[in-house]
Structures are given as structure tokens and as C-alpha cells.
Amino acid sequence: MSIIKVSAVSYTNTKPFVYGLTHSGISGKINLSLDIPSMCAFKLINNQVDIGLVPVATLYQIPNYKIISNYCIGATGAVDSVFIFSDKPIDEVKTIRLDTQSRTSNDLAKVLLKNYWKISPDFIQSENVDAYIEIGDRTFGKKNQYKYVYDLSEEWSNFSGLPFVFAAWTTNKFISPDFIDEFNHSLKYGLDRRKEVISALPPRADFDLDHYLMNQIDFSFDTQKEQALEKFIGLVRQL
Numbered sequence: 001m002s003i004i005k006v007s008a009v010s011y012t013n014t015k016p017f018v019y020g021l022t023h024s025g026i027s028g029k030i031n032l033s034l035d036i037p038s039m040c041a042f043k044l045i046n047n048q049v050d051i052g053l054v055p056v057a058t059l060y061q062i063p064n065y066k067i068i069s070n071y072c073i074g075a076t077g078a079v080d081s082v083f084i085f086s087d088k089p090i091d092e093v094k095t096i097r098l099d100t101q102s103r104t105s106n107d108l109a110k111v112l113l114k115n116y117w118k119i120s121p122d123f124i125q126s127e128n129v130d131a132y133i134e135i136g137d138r139t140f141g142k143k144n145q146y147k148y149v150y151d152l153s154e155e156w157s158n159f160s161g162l163p164f165v166f167a168a169w170t171t172n173k174f175i176s177p178d179f180i181d182e183f184n185h186s187l188k189y190g191l192d193r194r195k196e197v198i199s200a201l202p203p204r205a206d207f208d209l210d211h212y213l214m215n216q217i218d219f220s221f222d223t224q225k226e227q228a229l230e231k232f233i234g235l236v237r238q239l
Contacts, residue, residue, distance in 0.1 A: 003031050004179065005049040009167060010034035011136040012201070012209065013073055013081065013217045014053065019197045020190025026182050037102040037135075037167060044172060051183070054170040055104035056229055057236055062172050068180050069169035071187045072221040076163040079153035080216050081139050084109060086131035086148040096121045097132035104166055105135045108152050111235045116159040141206030162228035163218060191219055 006021065008014050014034075021032055035043065037055045044052035045062055053073065059065050082105050086093055096113075098106045113119055121130070133152075134142075143149050153164045169183075190197065198210050218225075 004029060004051060004175070005031045005033070007033050007035050007040040007043045007049040007052040009037050009040060009053050009073070011081075012140075013136075013213070015197050015201065016190040016194050016213065016219070017053070017071070017187050018190070019193060020186040020188065023193075024186040024189045026186040029179070029182075037104065038100070040167070041103070044170060047172075050173050050175065051169060051171045053167045055102050055167050056165050056232065057104040057107040059168070059170065060233055060237070062170065064172050065170050066172070067168045067221070068171050068175060069184055069187060070221055071169065071184070071191070071219050072165050072225065073167040074163055074165045074218045074221070074225050075153040075216060076218045077154050077157050078151045078216065079164070079166075080143075080151065080212060081137070082108070082135045082152045082166070083139050083142070084131050084133055084148075084150040084152065085142065085146045086150070087146060088130050089148055090117050090131075090150060091119060093119065093121050093130040095124050095126075095129040095131070097125060097127075097129045098123055099133045099135050100125075102135050102166075105133055105152060107236045107239065108156060108164070108232070109133050110239050111232065112152065112155050112159060114239065115235060116155065140204060156228075156232075160228065160231060162231065163225050164232070165221065165225045165229045168221060168229070187219075 040052040041054045041058040043049040156164045194213050
């Protein structure tokens, strides 16, 4: 069998997945690259990889896409790494800077601004804005630096009553069922060893990595998350 090229997100929230893929029997069958979320999607769309941990807002742009895993990057309630940061309450925000690393979080913010908060700020790429969207490890320890902090996963839950899916393991090619089974087993191998993964991470005084990876990131791609994904994509199409 030829080597399967896989693109995974380079953030802390994927460390258990990466551990499983690099410490299980599948490691010799894949070529793994670590990328920012937008690059995972780009590589899959442009046939540079066979499987990507793809931001879900890009799924409908991928012809013949198929989610192949029982696992994802998701959350039920607050995720603690996808935020709008602001020194103004959300109903006073007139300008927002998008995060260039993830379309999903930007689209999630736009969905909430339109349908939940019911405001229409301008999106500008400038340092001089009322608020900005930021995701991933760059947000660790920042919550106390701003007067107003909006966890977008928590706000989505308040709005929809559903969990949220940020990224899903996706392909646009034929991948053998046997390989997909092995791939899923490898992801589970890493998830089952999250304590080992956490112990190997550099400690942080300003962020609880154990709570983040054990409780806040919800790695299961279940029926409720499928419903949430369908609802989210439908709302994105209406933006």
C-alpha cells in the first residue's frame, strides 16, 4: 500500500491525535504534516494530502468529501481556545478583525453576530479594531487581559443548544476501509493516553492544560455533533 499523506492541525488540542498517529502501528504507513487549520483544508482541496483534519466551514468547498473518523476537534459548551476578545460589550462592537488561521472560527463568529447577537460589524484586517477573533494556543492565558471575552463554542451552545465541531478528519479520495479502521484505532490510542501526552507538554502557569485536553475538547464525533455540523453549515451558507 502506498503511503497515505495526512495533514493535522499543529495546535495543542490535536496533540493526542498526533501521539496516536506517531506511536501506533500506523506510523509507518503515513506521511504526517502539522499545519494551521486553513492549510489543512488547502492541502486536501489541492490534493497535496489524502486525509486532513479540516475546518468544517470549508467542507462544502471540497468535492466528494467524506468524514472518515469517529473523532474530531469539538466541544460541548466552552472550549477555552476560540474567542472574541474586546474591551467593549459585543453590542457596541463596530469593527472586528478576523483570524487568518481558521475560516471556521471566523464563520462561527459571523453566524453568531448575525443570528444570536443580531449586529452587523465591519470586518477589517487592522490593529485598530473594537474586537478580534483568535483561536488556538495563542489564546492561552489571555482571558484576563480583556474586559469582554466571548468563548465562541459556549456562545454557540447558548444559541443552538448543541455542541460544536471545529474540525473533522476528512478525505476526498478512496481510502480502504481497513486503513480507515486502523486510522481510527490510532486516534483512539492517542486519546487513551492523554495523561502521558499532557505530562510531556511544557507546563503553563496561566492555563490548565490537563482540564483543556481531558474535559474541554470533546473528541467524539457523535450524532449530536453531526446535527450541529449540519445546522452550522446551513447557517454559513446564508451569510
